[in-house]
Amino acid sequence: MMLPRIVFRTELTVCPECGSPLKVYKTKKRTVKSASDRFIAVHKLMKCSLHRERIFRSDLLDSIIAPGCSYANNVMLESSMKRFIDGRSSSEIASGINNGISESHVRLLSNTALNIFTQIHEESYQKLKSAMKSYVLHLDGTTDSEFEMIIVVRDSISNFTLYAGKCHSESLDNVRNMLLKVKERFGIPEGAVSDMRSGILGALEEVFPGIPVRICLFHFLRDLGRDLMQGMHTDLGIAMNRIGIKSPLKSILRSIPDYSQKTLYEIDQGFCSDRERMEIMAIRGMLEPLLDINGSSGYGFPFSLKHLNFFTACAGTGKKLSDLSAKIRGEESMALLDRVTKEIKRITCNGVIARMAGMLSGVNMLFQKIRSAFRVPERGNLSDDIMDDDSIHDQCNLVTGEMEVYLKANIPRHIFKAAKHIISRYHERETMLFAQNPAGTIPRTNNMMECFFRKVTRSVRKRCGNIVTGNILSQSGASLALFQNMSNPEYIRIVFGDQDIPAVFARYRKPFRKPGMTRSKMLELVKTGTEMILAGMLYDTPYTENNMDMAYASKKMNVS
Incomplete structure (x- = not known):
């Protein structure tokens, strides 16, 4: 079956610097595999005849798929939602999407989305603070991790996860440092709920003096x-x-x-x-x-x-x-x-x-x-x-x-x-x-946090098994806790508004391969340079007798 072809080009028709008409510089074709279908993208790259160093790409195509990738940005978002919210394994997701994506690529894309969302959340504090107006702080930590404790701060009114971080214990100093960040970003809460650990209660009293704290x-x-x-x-x-x-x-x-x-x-x-x-x-x-x-x-x-x-x-x-x-x-x-x-x-x-x-x-x-x-x-x-x-x-x-x-x-x-x-x-x-506060919004228990941690832990255990659950929570538990906001429609409305969510994630996405040389290439050239030093052949100019002979031989071969 022939795949449909869709032509993409920049919305600009003239050069923004000189007003000259843009002309087609090159046409590139690529197969785009999205979460629901596949198509061939015909990308018309445009150039100005006067400013030839600048190439004009299609913003729409870049919002659909990252340059150099085969899978659309919505594959990244859908795989991360199924993996980190629904607890699906990478193999289940790959077979469900059914567009040829491998398990390892599902894992790579979903991990990328997890890291991107942490950045999005950190840049959305002002939006969330304005929308929430007031909040009741819930604070607790999970010890399911064998290595580090994950401490999470949530709001019981909106059910938003406000902050998550790793630390070695719920000591006064660790909790105080986290609460200071919450205070800086979201202001003073109308109340708080926590268990009876002295480190948490002491930090709440020190950072938020005077607020009602309910055990x-x-x-x-x-x-x-x-x-x-x-x-x-x-x-x-x-x-x-x-x-x-x-x-x-x-x-x-x-x-x-x-x-x-x-x-x-x-x-x-x-x-x-x-x-x-x-x-x-x-x-x-x-x-x-x-x-x-x-x-x-x-x-x-x-x-x-x-x-x-x-x-x-x-x-x-x-x-x-x-x-x-x-x-x-x-x-x-x-x-x-x-x-x-x-x-x-x-x-x-x-x-x-x-x-x-x-x-x-x-x-x-x-x-x-x-x-x-x-x-x-x-x-x-x-x-x-x-x-x-x-x-x-x-x-x-x-x-x-x-x-x-x-x-x-x-x-x-x-x-x-x-x-x-x-x-x-x-x-x-x-x-x-x-x-209790005057609005009567402080719950009687910290059960919301208990349910939240059970959900996150169950999701990890469901897709990875019991043995590695603690290790995974230690490595990415804070990011997983924040990512649960993606299942909250009100959070999505505040943070993303009417924007296309996969396109927002795409703006934060970086190439899988870093620009420049690979590490193996660098090590190879370091070895070559070392040998040149030892042989006394490391010159400070490319115009050596050996290089000139090689250039002459190449030119002679092309002429013949």
């Missing part, structure tokens, strides 16, 4: 729960693992026949011709959920206590099996029930484990009270959109007030210590837990 509710509760329950929860898990009932229970489950649809169809009709089969299925139906217990609500420890949840599930399953044993008639089903019950009782009837679980359950009850007071749900999002701080504050004061009453009562020592710690930590951080 992340999730981090506060997570640290509080760890202080209260981490040791107890770990000890409970170790004690249960030493006894080890999961493997025997899984072995029993594998030996139980699968559910019989024939029997279940009869149950659906209100009768059962094989009672023992139904009894065995009933035992299987109780055992399966027990082995599926993972205790996770999505937030992790201490919001989910998998060891305590497993103990509680064992106790509940043991009670159900005890009730079922009074009704079972079949010998095989009774033997199966006894085997399962015997394994479960190895934990539930162990006095040490039962006591540890009871103590942990009591402390967890206090933790869940303060968690409920903050209205953090059992599952789902962290309720960042809840802005009713006054009623939440009142409820938290009510709960801590009840705990202060507990301290005066005759309660177990572990409950006393837990309640005292909750009260102390709450009052220590109370002001920062409810810090």
